[in-house]
Amino acid sequence: MSKILRINTREKTYSFETPAEDIAGLGGRALTSKMILNEVPATSHPLSKYSKLIFAPGLLSGSPAANSGRLSVGGKSPLTGGIKESNSGGLVSQKLARLGIKALVLEDKPEDDRFSMVVIKKDRVEFLAADEYVGVCNSDMITKLWDRFGKRVATASIGVAGEQRLTSASIQFADPKGHPGRAAGRGGLGAVMGSKKIKAIVVDDKGTDRVPLHDPDAFKAANKKWVELLTSHPVSGQGLPAYGTAILVNVINEAGALPTKNFRTGRFENAQDISGETMAANIEKRSGVATEGCHPGCVIKCSQVYNDKDNNYLTSGFEYETIWAFGAHCLIKELDDIAMLDRLCDDLGLDTIETGVTMGIAMEGGIIPWGDGKAAIELLKKVGTGDPMGKIIGNGAAFTGQALGIDRVPVVKRQALPAYDPRAVKAVGVTYATTPMGADHTAGYGVCQNILGVGGSIDPLKKDNNVAISKTLQIATAAIDAAGLCLFVAFPVLDNPEGLQMIVDMINARYGLSLVVDDVTTLGISILRDELEFNRRAGFTPKDDRLPDMFKEPFAPHNTTWDFTDEELAEAVKF
Amino acid sequence: MKIEVRLFASLAAYADHGDMDSEGCLNLEGPATIRDAVLRLGVPEQEIKLVFLNGIGASLDSSLKDKDRVGIFPPIGGG
Ligand code: SF4
Numbered sequence: 190m191s192k193i194l195r196i197n198t199r200e201k202t203y204s205f206e207t208p209a210e211d212i213a214g215l216g217g218r219a220l221t222s223k224m225i226l227n228e229v230p231a232t233s234h235p236l237s238k239y240s241k242l243i244f245a246p247g248l249l250s251g252s253p254a255a256n257s258g259r260l261s262v263g264g265k266s267p268l269t270g271g272i273k274e275s276n277s278g279g280l281v282s283q284k285l286a287r288l289g290i291k292a293l294v295l296e297d298k299p300e301d302d303r304f305s306m307v308v309i310k311k312d313r314v315e316f317l318a319a320d321e322y323v324g325v326c327n328s329d330m331i332t333k334l335w336d337r338f339g340k341r342v343a344t345a346s347i348g349v350a351g352e353q354r355l356t357s358a359s360i361q362f363a364d365p366k367g368h369p370g371r372a373a374g375r376g377g378l379g380a381v382m383g384s385k386k387i388k389a390i391v392v393d394d395k396g397t398d399r400v401p402l403h404d405p406d407a408f409k410a411a412n413k414k415w416v417e418l419l420t421s422h423p424v425s426g427q428g429l430p431a432y433g434t435a436i437l438v439n440v441i442n443e444a445g446a447l448p449t450k451n452f453r454t455g456r457f458e459n460a461q462d463i464s465g466e467t468m469a470a471n472i473e474k475r476s477g478v479a480t481e482g483c484h485p486g487c488v489i490k491c492s493q494v495y496n497d498k499d500n501n502y503l504t505s506g507f508e509y510e511t512i513w514a515f516g517a518h519c520l521i522k523e524l525d526d527i528a529m530l531d532r533l534c535d536d537l538g539l540d541t542i543e544t545g546v547t548m549g550i551a552m553e554g555g556i557i558p559w560g561d562g563k564a565a566i567e568l569l570k571k572v573g574t575g576d577p578m579g580k581i582i583g584n585g586a587a588f589t590g591q592a593l594g595i596d597r598v599p600v601v602k603r604q605a606l607p608a609y610d611p612r613a614v615k616a617v618g619v620t621y622a623t624t625p626m627g628a629d630h631t632a633g634y635g636v637c638q639n640i641l642g643v644g645g646s647i648d649p650l651k652k653d654n655n656v657a658i659s660k661t662l663q664i665a666t667a668a669i670d671a672a673g674l675c676l677f678v679a680f681p682v683l684d685n686p687e688g689l690q691m692i693v694d695m696i697n698a699r700y701g702l703s704l705v706v707d708d709v710t711t712l713g714i715s716i717l718r719d720e721l722e723f724n725r726r727a728g729f730t731p732k733d734d735r736l737p738d739m740f741k742e743p744f745a746p747h748n749t750t751w752d753f754t755d756e757e758l759a760e761a762v763k764f
Numbered sequence: 765m766k767i768e769v770r771l772f773a774s775l776a777a778y779a780d781h782g783d784m785d786s787e788g789c790l791n792l793e794g795p796a797t798i799r800d801a802v803l804r805l806g807v808p809e810q811e812i813k814l815v816f817l818n819g820i821g822a823s824l825d826s827s828l829k830d831k832d833r834v835g836i837f838p839p840i841g842g843g
Contacts, residue, residue, distance in 0.1 A: 423839035434842030439772045443835035445819035680841045
């Protein structure tokens with residue numbers, strides 16, 4: 190049976206334990222959220238010794254199930270003050286699962302300022318001094334770790350932002366090629382890792398067996414159908430591999446929902462310049478890689494390698510959200526500048542959404558001019574230099590807005606809003622307001638029904654049905670995160686009534702269970718209940734489930750406003 | 765009437781059509797629907813998933829008026 194690996198970062202000791210009964214059947218987000226609720230005092234400081242950082246592979250991770258190598262990282266967020274699950278690709282999830290580790294828990298904190306790293310192998314766990322790596326950026330860090338421990342070991346590392354415990358700090362993961370393009374970005378969990386003085390975690394599964402399958406034949410049959418489902422749906426089979434997530438720039442712009450100049454209007458006149466189509470054309474012209482997976486076993490492959498105009502590597506995992514945040518939100522129209530900003534975030538270890546939105550706040554406050562990509566690059570480079578401005582920027586949108594005396598700050602629970610205006614994509618607006626995570630699109634991606642015509646069609650501009658769909662999606666997403674599946678499997682699953690059954694069949698065949706589809710909903714609800722309970726104990730009330738006043742203004746081109754009542758919003762998280 | 769037709773992703777190639785003017789507009793004899801516009805440009809109907817008329821979700825049967833803006837997409841997603 191899989192074990193919990195606890196690491197005491199003060200004593201530099203570790204122990205394996207058999208999971209207690211109430212968590213033995215959980216994985217991914219279900220496990221991180223339950224353990225955080227059980228073990229971290231909700232009122233404790235996220236950077237204190239009472240805080241914990243938990244890495245948990247999903248239930249299907251490590252198995253041959255397609256797109257199942259996603260990792261949940263959980264903790265109390267230094268950005269929001271609430272519970273956080275941040276989900277990432279990379280190699281850690283599958284390798285932990287193969288080592289039979291259900292959860293890796295970083296506990297306590299050292300009294301001195303010396304950084305360490307943790308190396309986990311089949312037969313031992315080691316603490317190694319990491320002083321020599323302090324200040325090293327994430328891409329160099331991966332190179333050094335691969336040189337030292339062997340190519341293709343899994344890595345999780347923090348950059349200077351995490352070392353300095355800035356609240357936008359991410360944890361970056363090596364992708365299969367050794368680029369740091371994968372992140373547990375949202376919510377500042379890199380700062381929690383930095384507070385525990387862990388610069389990096391290396392996971393090497395050499396010598397391990399394949400994960401045991403209770404019924405290999407049934408598993409194989411279910412996974413075969415699953416792969417067919419993922420590869421035959423036009424979105425996961427064609428759209429995402431061809432253009433990545435950046436394909437959304439044009440459609441969200443066309444729908445009048447692309448937040449432009451700090452959420453002032455829904456159309457960016459230079460949208461085409463920063464679109465997925467332009468990105469794909471540049472990748473082709475510059476000998477980049479149009480489509481690749483963030484972990485072995487991904488059959489959708491929405492990631493890519495984006496080169497500069499001299500055909501040299503610039504960045505990978507170049508996502509729509511990032512392009513929007515530094516692009517339309519900041520009025521920057523040079524895609525190469527945005528790619529450089531993405532790379533800097535990956536290297537410094539910063540969440541791209543939070544940092545992009547923050548850059549717009551710096552423009553709002555007159556620190557740099559709107560639309561000036563080069564100035565944005567210079568400003569971002571201040572993070573980690575000791576320049577106080579770098580500390581301000583690295584602490585996110587709410588903090589920067591406060592530092593600059595600005596009232597136009599698009600955050601919920603102090604976390605920056607992502608790339609869809611809540612007035613013109615109301616289902617995702619409900620998610621921003623009500624998810625325990627703080628403004629987060631992935632927690633209940635109503636863009637599917639509002640804009641993309643996936644899983645049905647609901648008017649994005651009116652209130653009707655948008656609370657209900659956000660609630661349904663929040664439940665389903667929590668369950669998908671517990672399974673370790675990439676959220677993009679939702680496109681085919683929402684369109685095919687048999688999709689959920691295939692997931693359930695794979696979990697049953699892996700563990701010898703007899704779950705039914707309804708259990709998925711039950712699991713999703715129980716995860717959300719745990720998260721809401723943690724936030725309640727931390728002091729959150731329904732008043733925190735609100736969008737800022739700026740969204741009461743009419744939003745062009747459709748001139749809609751944010752008009753949900755408090756009672757309507759409360760329905761989204763009533764279970 | 766003059767209609768601005770915007771074709772995206774894998775459909776962008778169909779915008780390279782002799783009937784489109786330099787501003788990406790198509791002249792149609794009214795009354796016409798969005799289907800008439802895409803037929804004229806030779807866009808195969810089965811490749812079309814999302815249709816926007818002035819930024820609002822529409823269908824191929826939606827009727828057009830002068831100066832309308834039409835956006836046409838194949839199935840796409842992201843997040
Ligand atoms: S579709 Fe994209 S995010 Fe999902 S597993 Fe594949 S590469 Fe990773």
